[in-house]
Each structure stands twice: as C-alpha cells, then as structure tokens.
Amino acid sequence: MDTLLKVALVEDNDDFRDLLKRDISKAGFTVHAAESAEELDDLVTHTHIDLLILDLNLPGEDGLSIARRYKRSNPDLYIIMLTARGRELDRINGYDSGADVYLTKPISSAELMAAIGSVSRRLLKQYDRQDLILNPRMMSLTGTKTVELSRQEIVILKALNESPNGNLPYFRLLELCGEIEMHEQSKAALEVRVVRLRKKLNDAGIEGKGIRAIRGEGYQLLSRIKII
Structure with missing residues (x-):
C-alpha cells in the first residue's frame, strides 16, 4: 500500500x-x-493532510461546519464523513458541506479502508500528472x-510544498533561512530568493510565477511538487 496519503481523523469517542x-x-x-475542531486546527498548522475523516457530532464546532471551513480554504482536500445520520437529507447536507464520501455508522473497517484506498488512488493519479x-x-x-537548487531554495520549496494550502508567512520563511529577526532588509533579501526560485521553477517547466506573493503575509506555492 502506498503511504503517500496523509490522513487526519476527527472523532470524539x-x-x-x-x-x-x-x-x-x-x-x-x-x-x-484529534477529538475536536480545536485539536484539528492545531494539527494542520504544522502538518499537511490530504484526507480528512470527520465525525459529525463533535464537541464545539460540528463536522458539517468543519467540512465547509476546510473545503473553502483547501478545495483539493478530500473529506470522508462518518456519522450515524443516515437520512437522505442528512446525506445531502453532508455532500453540500464538502464531503467527497458519506458513510453511515456502524461501518466495517473493510468499507472504510476501501473508501480511503479510493482517495489514495485518486491522489496518486494527481502525482502521476x-x-x-x-x-x-x-x-x-x-x-x-x-x-540545480541551493540549500536555502530547497528549504523554502520543501516547506511551502508541505505546508497547509502551500503558504507560509514571512517570519517562518525567514526563520528557515536562518534570519533571527524580520525587518525590511531581511524581507527584501527573501524576495530576491523567491524571484530566483520562481525563475528556476520556470526553467524546470512550471508556467507563470509558480510562487505567489500574499501581500502583507507571505508566499504561496501554486503547484504541488513530489519530493523523493
């Protein structure tokens, strides 16, 4: 089984x-x-995920709200909903909220693994392209x-690729480049590095900028890259 797929599971039981x-x-x-939306939010600040498996009845923010919020910020995220709510209207609400797969409890491990495997195959096809x-x-x-890339270019590209939504703030990128403090001079030096990295992305085959500047915040990688 390929281990490319990174899964976040939210269930309070x-x-x-x-x-x-x-x-x-x-x-x-x-x-x-994770057992709640709060724990999930903490998790994705430092971990990239490809698949979110959600219970709907959670303490605090419920699964439908979590799905809508995460799908808005990351349309490519796959979502599997696990719930005891099996009515037609419940399933419609689930899909409307962003579910790619809606499964009702009780569910066997084999059925869930089949659903996860389907998502994994779809993700692998994306990487194949x-x-x-x-x-x-x-x-x-x-x-x-x-x-060829420099050490700092590898660090920047790898960090952007592995971050949620492909973006990181200035201060984090500067930290990765060994800059202790953020000021105008260090931000200008970071911009020069990004401009050079954009050119190398173009030389390697990416069309357009490849890395987008988020004004007042940081940078976002616009294409996912396979790391070997």
Whole structure:
C-alpha cells in the first residue's frame, strides 16, 4: 500500500478513534487523530493532510461546519464523513458541506479502508500528472529539464510544498533561512530568493510565477511538487 496519503481523523469517542487510527495505520497510511475542531486546527498548522475523516457530532464546532471551513480554504482536500445520520437529507447536507464520501455508522473497517484506498488512488493519479520532482539529496528540481537548487531554495520549496494550502508567512520563511529577526532588509533579501526560485521553477517547466506573493503575509506555492 502506498503511504503517500496523509490522513487526519476527527472523532470524539476515544475507543472508536483509537480503533480507526490503528486500522488506518495498519493499512499503511500516515494518520493523525484529534477529538475536536480545536485539536484539528492545531494539527494542520504544522502538518499537511490530504484526507480528512470527520465525525459529525463533535464537541464545539460540528463536522458539517468543519467540512465547509476546510473545503473553502483547501478545495483539493478530500473529506470522508462518518456519522450515524443516515437520512437522505442528512446525506445531502453532508455532500453540500464538502464531503467527497458519506458513510453511515456502524461501518466495517473493510468499507472504510476501501473508501480511503479510493482517495489514495485518486491522489496518486494527481502525482502521476505532476511534472516536477524535488530531490533534496541531489539538490535538484526535475520537470521538462533538471535545474540545480541551493540549500536555502530547497528549504523554502520543501516547506511551502508541505505546508497547509502551500503558504507560509514571512517570519517562518525567514526563520528557515536562518534570519533571527524580520525587518525590511531581511524581507527584501527573501524576495530576491523567491524571484530566483520562481525563475528556476520556470526553467524546470512550471508556467507563470509558480510562487505567489500574499501581500502583507507571505508566499504561496501554486503547484504541488513530489519530493523523493
């Protein structure tokens, strides 16, 4: 089983959450568990996820609201809803809120693994279409041609690629580049690095800027890159 897929599981029942986490891990996927929206939000600040598995009845913000919020910020995120609500109207509300798959409890491990496997295959197809491959060990980026990268360019590109929504604030990028304080001079130096990195992305085969400046905030990588 390919382990590319990174899963976040949100379920407030401790026993059921532990059971699902164990089964998903045994199937070969990377899985992080949370019991509430607050824990999920903390998780995604430092971890990229491809698939969100949501219970609907949660303490605080419910699953429908979480799905709508995450789908707005990341339309490419896959969402599987697990719930005891099995009425037609409930399923419609689930899909309207952003669910890609809606499963009703009780559910077997085999059915859930089949749904996760389907998402994984779709994600792999996206990577198969991806032109750019980053090899940090060889310090190279390969697309229609291979270009050499500096250590700092690898750090920036890898961090943007692995961050939620592909974006990071100025201060975090400066920290990664070894800058202790953020000021106009350090931001200007970061901008020069990004301009050079954009050119290398173009040389490797990405059309357009490749990295978008978010005014007053930071930068966003516009194309996902496979890291080997």
